[in-house]
Amino acid sequence: MLIDFFFTLKDAKIPVTIKEFLTLLEAMRQNVIDQSLDDFYYLARLTLVKDEAHFDKFDRAFAQYFKGINGAFETGSAIPLDWLVKRMERELTDEQKAALEKFGYDKLMDRLQELLKEQKERHEGGSKWIGTGGTSPFGNGGTNPEGVRIGGKGGNRTAVKVWDQRSYKDYDSDRELGTRNIKVALRRLRRFAREGAAEELALDQTIRATANNAGWLDIKMQPERRNNVKVLMLFDVGGTMDDHIERTEELFSAAKSEFKNMEFYYFHNCVYDYLWKNNRRRNAERFPTWDVLRKYKPDTKLVFVGDATMSPYEILHPGGSVEYNNEEAGAEWLARFTHAFPKFVWLNPEPEGLWQYRQSIAVIRQLMNNRMFPITLAGLEGAMRTLSK
Numbered sequence: 001m002l003i004d005f006f007f008t009l010k011d012a013k014i015p016v017t018i019k020e021f022l023t024l025l026e027a028m029r030q031n032v033i034d035q036s037l038d039d040f041y042y043l044a045r046l047t048l049v050k051d052e053a054h055f056d057k058f059d060r061a062f063a064q065y066f067k068g069i070n071g072a073f074e075t076g077s078a079i080p081l082d083w084l085v086k087r088m089e090r091e092l093t094d095e096q097k098a099a100l101e102k103f104g105y106d107k108l109m110d111r112l113q114e115l116l117k118e119q120k121e122r123h124e125g126g127s128k129w130i131g132t133g134g135t136s137p138f139g140n141g142g143t144n145p146e147g148v149r150i151g152g153k154g155g156n157r158t159a160v161k162v163w164d165q166r167s168y169k170d171y172d173s174d175r176e177l178g179t180r181n182i183k184v185a186l187r188r189l190r191r192f193a194r195e196g197a198a199e200e201l202a203l204d205q206t207i208r209a210t211a212n213n214a215g216w217l218d219i220k221m222q223p224e225r226r227n228n229v230k231v232l233m234l235f236d237v238g239g240t241m242d243d244h245i246e247r248t249e250e251l252f253s254a255a256k257s258e259f260k261n262m263e264f265y266y267f268h269n270c271v272y273d274y275l276w277k278n279n280r281r282r283n284a285e286r287f288p289t290w291d292v293l294r295k296y297k298p299d300t301k302l303v304f305v306g307d308a309t310m311s312p313y314e315i316l317h318p319g320g321s322v323e324y325n326n327e328e329a330g331a332e333w334l335a336r337f338t339h340a341f342p343k344f345v346w347l348n349p350e351p352e353g354l355w356q357y358r359q360s361i362a363v364i365r366q367l368m369n370n371r372m373f374p375i376t377l378a379g380l381e382g383a384m385r386t387l388s389k
Contacts, residue, residue: 012061182254236306244349270330302341
């Protein structure tokens with residue numbers, strides 16, 4: 001049985017391994033959980049899934065294999081909220097509870113599908129329809145020895161399916177990101193080292209020194225661990241980037257939170273001979289690009305953020321800028337940046353499916369040695385892996 005479950009997870013593109021599967025079997029052999037499907041769900045997720053980005057895929061695969069609510073009817077089949085409003089709870093005698101019928105898994109799910117087709121209004125206190133407060137196997141707030149809880153909080157703890165909530169669905173790698181998920185992806189780039197004065201207890205060294213000192217306490221201190229990754233982010237701003245303000249702001253906020261050693265500058269469409277930090281004062285407070293190139297060490301991680309959508313002339317020809325007569329082509333400046341900082345990527349908020357229709361994106365990708373990634377979870381993870389190599 002569980003071998004088929006293992007292959008179901010593999011089919012769902014979850015990177016489970018034989019070693020992790022054997023760990024699950026050993027945990028079950030040692031009876032570390034009760035004989036409960038919910039307990040098995042948490043144990044299986046703990047032992048088989050090592051990256052929270054795959055939690056949603058795991059939930060869907062688990063539901064499909066064990067004939068859960070997500071596998072019982074099509075995605076998008078919604079139960080109206082007013083059907084599930086908890087209006088009443090019924091107290092049943094032990095005799096009444098014993099008289100309630102158990103369907104079994106297959107029959108339970110088949111019956112649920114039938115009700116979804118037949119039921120047209122909400123019900124409460126009944127024994128057949130999807131509703132609240134009754135003895136039906138479907139709904140919440142009622143009593144049944146073997147039911148499918150739909151919405152609401154658990155009460156009698158007899159539901160055979162409560163893991164359909166899919167709390168981790170935002171981690172689907174094909175979904176666009178919010179600030180929290182961007183932080184999760186950027187965290188892969190962090191590298192910690194001990195820097196500064198000795199400020200925290202070095203427990204292992206203290207134990208070793210005390211043992212060597214015949215039991216007399218010998219306290220050892222060590223510098224605090226700090227993230228020593230240095231990041232330089234260059235943000236395209238204005239024009240077509242106005243369509244991506246929200247996502248770019250989320251990325252900016254997450255990056256500032258995750259990387260303490262981060263510097264940023266703005267440019268428009270392509271980098272030329274100056275950058276700026278304040279868009280309102282872009283004409284008054286400019287930073288020569290040569291100074292930026294010389295200011296940061298070569299081990300700095302360079303991240304361009306832009307949709308790379310412009311006229312190809314803005315990249316390839318002197319004077320191509322839409323704002324002023326630049327003496328050198330943008331491609332020359334991009335080459336200088338990639339030479340000064342060997343660890344570089346370009347993050348593009350445009351949907352990847354549109355890249356093939358933008359000539360300028362093809363040009364930028366070539367100049368970036370194909371190190372262009374979409375701003376999705378999978379794209380950010382790929383970018384962080386590239387920067388970490």
